[in-house]
Amino acid sequence: MLNSKKLSIFTAISAAAIATSLITPTANAALPNLPTLTAGVLTIGTDDPAYGPWFDSNTPANGKGFESAVAFAVAKQLGYPASKVKWVKASFNSVIQPGKKNFDFDINQISITEERKNVVDFSSGYYDVAQAVVSVKGSSIAKASKISDLSKVALGAQVGTTSLATINSIVKPSKKVSVYDSNDLATAALTAGQIKGLVVDLPTAFYIAATAKNAVLVGQFPAQAKSEQFGLVLSKGSALTSKVSAAVDALRANGTLKAIADKWLANVGGAPVFKK
């Protein structure tokens, strides 16, 4: 039995509720309903340590660095503000293993190849990769301009990188290649003189040349017929792949990717290109 007092209280409360919902910003309500690991939160993985110029101070969450910026831009394109992005550590092996991943997508300078697509899903490429060579001042290849100059010396690369594949397929060195766990150790070997040249992607080469003692950028390899690209990695058959890919395509189309590259890879200017 509705008496007038109860009715008026009820009307007042419901009016207040409607008014509040109209005034409150709709940011919270607009979170996309995507099948992420944690509802309402986008979990992004990367390796530890996270190197420059891709990240800054090993802190992916600070938004500084090319890949950190791209990740936050993709998240925003999908509808997740920076406060709803969670970063987790994902070693390279944990990214390529079959089975459940602990992230929605991973961003870690991983190149897209057909063979790898059998095991994981890739988004569209967010960066076109060029490979480059770093050496030390005064070494025999510090001023090399031809690929054939490089084939006579001891070269090194990080394990699992397409840099290693570049050495084996393009340079075809006569000396055995040295392979390192990480670019830190490879740089240590370079400064210790155990390798004469270190092959890494171009932005990393600029970073090493700027930060490591006596290191100098020798040059970059000419662009290959099939251009190599970095892509975001998702679990095979993930429901997010098409959405994430579309987000990357949109960012490329509206110029965001180029703007981010110009901001964080600005000093990655023209390195001399090797001739045959």
Added chain:
Amino acid sequence: MTYTPSTLRLQREAARRQASRRSTTIALISTLGVGAGVVLVVTGAKGFQLVRQSFFSLHYAVHSFPSVLSGIWLNLRVMVVAEIFVLIFGLLLALARTSKSPVLYPARLFATVYTDIFRGLPLLLVLLLVGFGIPGLQISWIPNSAVLLGTVSLILTYSAYVAEVIRAGIEAVNPAQRMASRALGLSQAQTQRHVVLPQALRKVTPPLLNDLVSLQKDSGLISVLGAIDAIRAAGIETAQSFNFTPYLVAGAIFVALTIPLTRFTDWLTRKQDRARQQQGRW
């Protein structure tokens, strides 16, 4: 008159045969049952097909086999060279530590400090310090090779462990042996060489072989300095294909190499035990 076994003996033998046949059947049934149980649990798991493709792919096993095999060749070379020097250096350290003469005190002190330090330092640390630190000193006559510096690190670390094992063997030789040889007129050096060391080394052969098996695996750690051993070769293949089968191939080769060593250790130990029981020989 030819020997014919009695009925009692025949009955006893028949009973023994039946008992052994029954225990063999039960063992077979039990093994098959456990095996079937394991197979059912593993293949019934949800992710089995994916794991099988990622870890047991025949295509990638065949594809990666040559590079993993050439990596194993590096492991073997490093292991053989390192083991020879480890045994020599370990023996010298053990002799230094067990010497009683006052004139050898600096050697005794050095051996004690050495074994403490190198048993305390992780092998990885020694590898990084020796592999990247020594070239930094730019001493011209030290070759700047990752394999050489890696082997030196292994020798430095493992001789500390082996020295302690040999020292335990030396101290385990009955003091009566030493007294007896002195009574026979043998000098200290002759005692060590003809009486103490043969017995001590025979005693510690199983732990020494154990260390050799361990060294075979640790020889792969020189890959941190850039050399391509079996595990690194497997890792390179894995990173290209995102398939883990090459690691299994490397693992299988390592196990195949270890089995002869372990069976040899068992045989040697059994032979020594038998000799000791039957002939009182040490």
